[in-house]
Amino acid sequence: MTSIILLSVFGIVNLFVGFLKSKKILLPLALLFLIVVFGVNLLGWNNTQTYFNNMLTIDNYAVAFTGIMVLTTLLILPFSQSYIDAEDENLAEYYSLLLFSLVGAIMMVAYENLIMLFIGIEILSIAMYVLAGSNKRSLRSNEAALKYFLMGSFFTGVLLFGIVLIYGATGTFDITEIGAANVMADGTMNTMFTMGLLLLVIGISFKIAAAPFHFWTPDVYEGTPTFFTTFMATVVKTAGVAAFYKLMNAAFEGSFTSWFPTVIAITVLTLVVGNIGAVIQPSVKRMLAYSSISHAGYLLMTLVAFNDLSENAIFFYSLSYAVASVMSFGVLKLVEDAREGNQSFAAFNGLGKTNPLLAFVMTVSMFSLAGIPLTAGFFGKLFVFSAVIATGNLTWLVVLAVILAAVGIYYYIKVVIAMYMQPAGENTKVPVSGFAALVLIICTILTILFGIAPGLVSNML
Amino acid sequence: MQEIVMPFNNQAMALLCLLIPLLPLIGFIVNGLGNRKLAKGMVSLIGCGTVLASFLISVYLFVDFTANGSRAYTVDFYNWISVGDMQIGFSFLIDQLTLLMMLMVTGIGFLIHLYSAGYMSHDENFGKFFAFINLFMFSMLLLVMGSNYVMMFVGWEGVGLCSYLLIGFWNKNTNYNNAAKKAFVMNRIGDLGFLLGIFLIFITFGSVSYPQVFAEAARYTGGIDSTVMIAITLLLFVGAMGKSAQIPLFTWLPDAMAGPTPVSALIHAATMVTAGIYMVLRSNVLYVLAPTTMEVIAIVGIATALLAATIGLAQNDIKKVLAYSTVSQLGYMFLALGVMAFDSSIFHVLTHAFFKALLFLGAGSVIHAMSNEQDIRYMGGLRKYLPITFLTFLIGTLAIAGIPPFAGFFSKDELLAHVWEHNKLMWGLGLLTSFMTSFYMFRLVFLTFFGTFRGTEAQKSHLHESPISMTLPLIVLAILSTIGGFLGIPAVFGENMHLLQNYLAPIYGYAQVANAAAVAPLHIEHSTEWMLMGISVAVAVVAIILAYVMYVSKKQVPAAEGTKLSPIHNLIYNKYYIDELYNAIIVRPIMWLSSIFHKVFDVVIVDGVVNGVGKFVVQSSRTLRFAQSGAIGFYILIMVVSIALILFLNFFIG
Amino acid sequence: MNQIPEIIRTVPLEYYLFFSTALFAIGVIGVLTRRNAIIIFMCVELMLNAVNVLLTALASYRGDATGQVFVFFIMAVAAAEVCVGLAIIVMIYRNIRSTDVQLLNRLKW
Amino acid sequence: MITALLLFWPALAALLVLLIKGQGAKKVAFVAALVEFAIAIVATTGFDAASGATQFELNLPWVENAGIGFHIGMDGISLLMVLLTTFLVPLIILSAFKHDYKNPNAFYALILFMQTGLIGVFVALDAFLFYFFWEVALIPIYFIAAIWGGVNRIPVTFKFFVYTIFGSLFMLAAFVYLYFQTGATELAAHSSDVQAFYQLALSAESQSWIFWFLFIAFAIKMPVFPFHTWQPDTYTESPTQATMLLSGIMLKMGIYGVLRWLLPVVPMGVSQWDELVLILSIIGIVYGSVIAIRQHDLKRLIAYSSIAHVGLIAAGIFTLNEQGLQGGVIQMLSHGINVTGLFFIIEIIYRRTNTREITSLGGITQNAKALSIFFMILLLGSVALPLTNGFVGEFLLLLGVYNYNAWFGAVAGLTIILSSVYMLRMFQGVMFGTKSEHTEAFTDLTFNEKAVLIPLVIMVFWIGLFPNTFLSISEPAVGNLLNIINR
Incomplete structure (x- = not known):
């Protein structure tokens, strides 16, 4: 709770600081804010508190995911260097929007009430609509914003309709009470409830970019300035999945059979679309967008497994994915800034020669995303697969995921090939700010650390 | 019945036994490494001297053996290969047959070494030649002295190698090299039979060591002409066919005349080619248990003798005539074995x-x-x-x-x-x-x-x-x-x-x-x-x-070459076209198979499947791409259809 | 004077349900068929309003205030969306002088 | 502890090497690899060969509460594999001395780093740890091959990488499944320890499919027919050091995996499918040999011959008799040594002539006596001439296969004939005959090259003459293995 308040306040403070001439102070200040929030958030560990008439609960689940999201934001911010350098960018506003959207994200992992879920999603989404279109003169950015906005608000409607139907069936928005309500006995209510449940599932699936509600993802990710895409791929996705899991776990555990077929279908479709779609993308960014769809699929597998291993699996996977995404999008941002916006694989040619550090970081992140050992991504996948296999009857899903993971390696390794095995050609050294380099190194260390000693964080929940 | 005394504990005698094959091996190493550095005189001295020494020691052993009541004994050096209940010792068996062969091999060997010192004196690779024939002596002695089938196999393959090296001694000439390769490969065909025979011996008798195998065989209860015995003896005989150039594995021997003449004398006439006879003789207890095999041997022997003799009638190369005569005489020897003489x-x-x-x-x-x-x-x-x-x-x-x-x-x-x-x-x-x-x-x-x-x-x-x-x-x-x-x-x-x-x-x-x-x-x-x-x-x-x-x-x-000959004469002159026949029914099909395996099976089928999977994925990706048309209306349409589908499936199907 | 919830309850709940579902569907169809971004957005608003109607009705039938409170939340959020949405549309109009969504398909495949 | 030292020393050394700029890196790498070999020797001297037990064990919790341990240790089989690895790596590094690779620090660091992965695979006693190192070993070799390789390296190594990972992911899935079948320990609900896996009593049906999940991973790595198509291309396109690592050591990972993680874990699955595996392996023997007969490129020829040799090892191991298994173990050593040596000789020839085409070579023996001798010895080892290393292994393997089924033994034995055909054809084409324009000015071996080849040749004869040195190390471990399988 404190972190929500702090973030809101800091957001506003930030806007005021934005009036200052120099933008130099903004980044350190924002980082400082986030560090404070991160610390404050940790105080909530093992200290469950509820707020607003039981509408928010800050429990370990919330603290853990808030931790991931705040940490990720912390790690993302240093890549805003190009905005600091540019005169005409409204950096303070961007930072504030990020901080505000983080508030929404925290609400999404701490909600106890569907109202809060809705509010959280909207706070997060509306901020993202703006940020997606932040490059006002770029038609691509415009288009991304419009697509995101139109589809997003459309699915807000769907989500809301679902919530309302659930409310109609159970008479409450409180997820614990929904979980306790026995609606299955009543025929009419049952239909309403199931309908609501499915619409809710669809609404959230859209937010986490699960197929077949993924169509916005590649386009929006591509059009959005990379700095914000990073945020979308990490914080938004983490919040969405955490919210999804919490919702299903608290409210719909009893109606498992009515949503399971839908969710498993969505999961399979997401895995297939994400992995297959990424294969021939000529642009790294678009490839990463598809890859983010596929990771939504892996994350959804925990939901399909739906057992006591799921929570930790989601947590570890989200963490490893978020860190790896920061690295990959971070490097992408640096590279595209240096290559006049070129996001293709060719832009990475010879990076191993010109920027060994960036190339190494990118390699580690690609391996982590691909789930190859020595990186956190490996254990992420291992825990997810474990959770699914532990159910005993879904081995086929793991086999499918394994095959698609192999497909995944196919496109991730293409980046590595471009960096190390293609000649640099015209490509010159990419300038890297100290902050960004530091962040990349921290992320790399984290990825490898969790890849060697996953026990550090794998059993927190 | 002769008991074989084992193990033999006389250290000095063991050393002497070891020296017999070891001396030529030392000669091989010294001459081999010092090929160009040593003077020719030195080379011949080492080459001939070691063999002479071996011969003298053999004579001494022979004398000692007869003086001590002609009791066979084994000399164990160390346990060579030991896996579970299979123990293959590096050990020698000294008995009448071994001694006879040792004397013959070292004796004739020495004479031929001596001859070579003169015959090869103008060759630039004089040292190499002596090294190789010394190595041959070493292998041949292992072959005859070994006290188990695997040791015999060691020598067996060893002489095959030396044969290869010596036939292709003048290795600038491709035909010679081909002859050498042919000899080695044909020998190896026989070796496979031999090896399988050894396996079957081990499986049947639980050992490959002569004393145990022979004692077991003497107690064999399966009766005369049991399948196992026929199989063992036939497999061993396949080995003998290769080494002793019997039908169908004889064609390498005439080609082997590509080697220097002393080699032909030593290896392809006097010693190595008789290894097959030695082997059958050594395994006589097994062979007497399989008269059917003996009949086969006799038939193969006489057929070889006759076939080679007819070819010999029309050959014009002095060495080829002798070569075919050798094949023919070897056939004779097998005929004798076949009739249990x-x-x-x-x-x-x-x-x-x-x-x-x-x-x-x-x-x-x-x-x-x-x-x-x-x-x-x-x-x-x-x-x-x-x-x-x-x-x-x-x-x-x-x-x-x-x-x-x-x-x-x-x-x-x-x-x-x-x-x-x-x-x-x-x-x-x-x-x-x-x-x-x-x-x-x-x-x-x-x-x-x-x-x-x-x-x-x-x-x-x-x-x-x-x-x-x-x-x-x-x-x-x-x-x-x-x-x-x-x-x-x-x-x-x-x-x-x-x-x-x-x-x-x-x-x-x-x-x-x-x-x-x-x-x-x-x-x-x-x-x-x-x-x-x-x-x-x-x-x-x-x-x-x-x-x-x-x-x-x-x-x-x-x-003269190219003159038109009568059909039969022509057939004989061209060695019944057996080489051509083998080429057509064995070599060419393998070559063809190789191409098929590589170009069709490997590249098209197996790799085709692998790459096909890759292509399939890429193609799917390409197809999937079209769904991502960029039009908002289309996106929302698909998503709405999906929603409808989900609801429909849940409410009307599930 | 009847309380508003009571007045609402004079109409059977099914009617509200059908009505708002129909309204929602009209919104969806509108979104699907129109090309003008603003009209699409209006249709989305229609969907939200359908939800609001249903929510109000349900809350009345349940005699539960939270549902009605939620309506205000939805309205507030919708207002925020309108702000952002219109701003985005205006921004696009400035760039391409049109609000036709079909003109925007640079991002694809 | 010495196991941990063995495991981590190369990785540490790799980091050190990475810091060194210029060609000095190779010397440091070489010394580091020698030190590693010395550590392995120390371990060997402290190893109780008579006992089949796992020695030098270290068991730390890795993923706590999940029963996944950092469990390493060595039994006889592991020790032999570790010895092979530590013996070959310094030689492989030394073999690259004359070749000025670009970015030498990265090149040598990757080799050392890979060594950690390899050692890890051989000493891991926890399924997930094994898988972990399995992939860790792959990454460096991929980079070595893909960065410093030949013209077509990129698509070829790409295929190799995806292919092998594809296989190993199935292994991972199988491990996860097995993990959940294990019983609870005091720490966690399940365990991925090797002993826990050995104690599993799975139904025949689940063993049957687990078998395939594991087997595909190992079969691709070895590679067994028909999972081999990545191999000839990869061997050909990789720089020779990578080829040596791949064929000399990495291939053994697959076989070792079969020994440690397949046979004892799913014995019923094995008994259900071993005949099919034997048939595949034996097809591989004939197939690889026959194709090798017509290859023109030396590297490709040896690559196909390697398929044949590995087929025989696989066949022997799946016979599940002592001769077959022991033969497999000793043949892993022999093949590692021979193939490394042969690839190096090809490299030597290539360095001097810039060609690997048999038809463009010839007459080398006239200029290079020493090379001819080394080549001949390694070749003889490869064609399993008695008293060389190849014979012991092939003899035992063929005996094992023959024991299993005489006809299989007979067909597998064709390797004896076919190997002599293709090897002698190669030797004749390269070394004999008249000199070609490429071999006109051929120079004999340098000191460095001899330094690499001499230890290899010594090992050829050591294993050939005194195989018991090595057989006795693995015998108790193989006995244990058989006990578990036949439980």
């Missing part, structure tokens, strides 16, 4: 070693004198220029033709007598072979040494008798070829005069137990024996006269 077989091995080594060395002397000309059509009248060579060569020819009292007469005669008892048809064919042998050998002698010289003037001016190091071995071998036969004087000349038979009797101890009938001594009427002797000598003499009439009186010279 074990003693006659080894007797023939021994006499053949003398006279065939002699003949080859003599041929070498001729070739040496003729400046590497090997075609007898361009020789003639050489007896004036090469008197010693001529004389010794003649003795060898008389021996091989079976003219008394030369060595071949005794062994061949004894052999044929056994065959007569066994099967009259085989005897008839054997006699025919004998006739042809006599004919083509004298054809060779007459064309080479009689008549007038048909070579070039340049060759004529170079004609000379060979140096002493070459003629000395010729003389020694000629003496041996003359008197060697007296080792086995047949019963008609006196009971118990057959030294060899008496000497070797103990090695059939186990066979006696296993199948006494098979190794019962031959009792043949003296009158019959006289008759057989008479016939075979008569046949040989007729052949000589025929050859004399054709090649000396009528001065016929074989048709």
Whole structure:
């Protein structure tokens, strides 16, 4: 709770600081804010508190995911260097929007009430609509914003309709009470409830970019300035999945059979679309967008497994994915800034020669995303697969995921090939700010650390 | 029944035994590493000296052995391969047979080494040559001394390797290399059979060591002609076919004449090729348990003898004639084995070693004198220029033709007598072979040494008798070829005069137990024996006269290359086109298969599937891409349809 | 004077349900068929309003205030969306002088 | 502890090497690899060969509460594999001395780093740890091959990488499944320890499919027919050091995996499918040999011959008799040594002539006596001539296969004939005959090259003459293995 308040306040403070001439102070200040929030958030560990008439609960689940999201934001911010350098960018506003959207994200992992879920999603989404279109003169950015906005608000409607139907069936928005309500006995209510449940599932699936509600993802990710895409791929996705899991776990555990077929279908479709779609993308960014769809699929597998291993699996996977995404999008941002916006694989040619550090970081992140050992991504996948296999009857899903993971390696390794095995050609050294380099190194260390000693964080929940 | 004493605890004797193969190995290493650095004299000293030393030690062992009551013993050095209950020791077995072979190998080996010192003196790779023949001695000695089948196999493959190295000794010549490769590969075909035989022996008897295997075999309860025994003996015989150049694996031996002539004498006439006979003889207890196999051996033997003899009739290369004669004689030896005339077989091995080594060395002397000309059509009248060579060569020819009292007469005669008892048809064919042998050998002698010289003037001016190091071995071998036969004087000349038979009797101890009938001594009427002797000598003499009439009186010279020959002559001249046949039914299909495997199976099918999966993924991706049209309306439409579908499926299907 | 919830309850709940579902569907169809961004957005608003109607009705039938409170939340959020949405549309109009969504398909495949 | 030292020393050394600029890196790498070998020797001297037990064990919790341990240790088989690895790596590094690779620090660091992965695979006693190192070993070799390789390296190594990972992911899935079948320990609900896996009593049906999941991973790595198509291309396109690592050591990972993680874990699955595996392996023997006969590129020829040799090892191991298994173990050593040596000789020839085409070579023996001798010895080892290392292994393997089924033994034995055909054809084409324009000015071996080849040749004869040195190390471990399988 404190972190929500702090973030809101800091957001506003930030806007005021934005009036200052120099933008130099903004980044350190924002980082400082986030560090404070991160610390404050940790105080909530093992200290469950509820707020607003039981509408928010800050429990370990919330603290853990808030931790991931705040940490990720912390790690993302240093890549805003190009905005600091540019005169005409409204950096303070961007930072504030990020901080505000983080508030929404925290609400999404701490909600106890569907109202809060809705509010959280909207706070997060509306901020993202703006940020997606932040490059006002770029038609691509415009288009991304419009697509995101139109589809997003459309699915807000769907989500809301679902919530309302659930409310109609159970008479409450409180997820614990929904979980306790026995609606299955009543025929009419049952239909309403199931309908609501499915619409809710669809609404959230859209937010986490699960197929077949993924169509916005590649386009929006591509059009959005990379700095914000990073945020979308990490914080938004983490919040969405955490919210999804919490919702299903608290409210719909009893109606498992009515949503399971839908969710498993969505999961399979997401895995297939994400992995297959990424294969021939000529642009790294678009490839990463598809890859983010596929990771939504892996994350959804925990939901399909739906057992006591799921929570930790989601947590570890989200963490490893978020860190790896920061690295990959971070490097992408640096590279595209240096290559006049070129996001293709060719832009990475010879990076191993010109920027060994960036190339190494990118390699580690690609391996982590691909789930190859020595990186956190490996254990992420291992825990997810474990959770699914532990159910005993879904081995086929793991086999499918394994095959698609192999497909995944196919496109991730293409980046590595471009960096190390293609000649640099015209490509010159990419300038890297100290902050960004530091962040990349921290992320790399984290990825490898969790890849060697996953026990550090794998059993927190 | 002869018990084999084991293990043997006399350290000094063990060292001596070890030294016999080890000395040539040392010679190999020294000469091999010092190929270009050592002086030629030094090389010959080391090369010949080590073999001589081995020979002397062998003699000592022999003397010691007979002095100590002729008791066989094994010498264990160390446990070579040990896996579970399989223990393969690095150990030697010393018994009558081993000693005989050792003496023969080292003795003749030494003579040929000595000969080589002269014959090869102009070769730039003199040291390498000595290294290789020393290595051969080492391998051959392991072969005969080993006390288990795996040790025999070690030597077996070792001599194959040396054969390869020596046939292709002049490795700039591709044809020679091909001949070497052919020899090695054909030997390996046989080796596979041998190896499988060893496996079956191990599985059947639980050991590969001779003492255990033989003792087990003597106690064998499966009866005569059991499937396992036939399988074992046939598999071993496949090995023998390869090494001893029997049908169908004989074609490498004539090609092997590509090697330097001493090699042909040593390896491809006197020692290595008789390894097959040694092996059968060594395993006599197994073979007496499988008379069916013996019948097969006899048939293969006589067929080989006959086939090779016919080919020999039409060959014009001095070494090729000898080569086919070797194949033919080897067939003879197997024929003897097949009719269970074990003693006659080894007797023939021994006499053949003398006279065939002699003949080859003599041929070498001729070739040496003729400046590497090997075609007898361009020789003639050489007896004036090469008197010693001529004389010794003649003795060898008389021996091989079976003219008394030369060595071949005794062994061949004894052999044929056994065959007569066994099967009259085989005897008839054997006699025919004998006739042809006599004919083509004298054809060779007459064309080479009689008549007038048909070579070039340049060759004529170079004609000379060979140096002493070459003629000395010729003389020694000629003496041996003359008197060697007296080792086995047949019963008609006196009971118990057959030294060899008496000497070797103990090695059939186990066979006696296993199948006494098979190794019962031959009792043949003296009158019959006289008759057989008479016939075979008569046949040989007729052949000589025929050859004399054709090649000396009528001065016929074989048709030059390219002349049209009668169909049968053409068939024989081209060795029945067997090489071409093998090429068509084995080599070409394998080559074809190789291409098919590689180009079709590997690249198209297996890799095609693998790449196909990749292509499928890429194609799917390409297809999936079209869904991402970029139009918001289309996106929302699909998503709405999806929503509808989900709801529909949940409410109306699920 | 009847309380508003009571008045609402004079109409059977099913009617509200059908009505708002129909309204929602009209919104969806509007979104699907129109090309003008503003009209699409209006249709989305229609969907939200359908939800609001249903929510109000349900809350009345349940006699539960939270549902009605939620309506205000939805309205507030919708207002925020309108702000952002219109701003985005205006921004696009400035760039391409049109609000036709079909003109925007640079991002694809 | 010494196991941990063995495991981590190369990785540490790799980091050190990475810091060194210029060609000095190779010397440091070489010394580091020698030190590693010395550590392995120390371990060997402290190893109780008579005992089949796992020694030098270290068992730390890795993923706590999940029963996944950092469990390493060595039994006889592991020790032999570790010895092979530590013996070959310094030689492989030394073999690259004359070749000035770009970015030498990265090149040598990757080799050392890979060594950690390899050692890890051989000492891991926890399924997930094993998988972990399995992939860790792959990454460096991929980079070595893909960065410093030949013209077509990128698509070829790409295929190799995806192909092998594809296989190993199945292994991972199988491990996860097995993990959940294990019983609870005091720490966690399940365990991925090797012993826990050995104690599993799975139904025949689940063993059957687990078998395939594991087998595909191992079969691709070895590679067994028909999973081999990545191999010839990869061997050909990789730089020779990578080829040596791949064929000399990495291939053994697959076989080792079969020994440690397949046979004892799913014995019923094995008994259900071993005949099929044997047939595949034996097809591979004939197939690889026959194709090798017509290859023109030396590297490709050896690559196909390697398929044949590995087929025989696989066949022997799946016979599940002592001869087959022991033969497999000793043949892993022999093949590692021979193939490394042969690839190096090809490299030597290539360095001097810039060609690997048999048809463009010839007559080398006239200029290079020493090379001819080394080549001949390694070749003889490869064609299993008695008293060389190849014979012991092939003899035992063929005996094992023959014991299993005489006809299989006979067909597998064709390798004896076919190997002599293709090897002698190669030797003749390259070394004999008349000199070609490429071999006109051929120079004999340098000191460095001899330094690499001499230890290899010594090992050829050591294993050939005194195989018991090595057989006795693995015998108790193989016995244990058989006990578990036949439980």
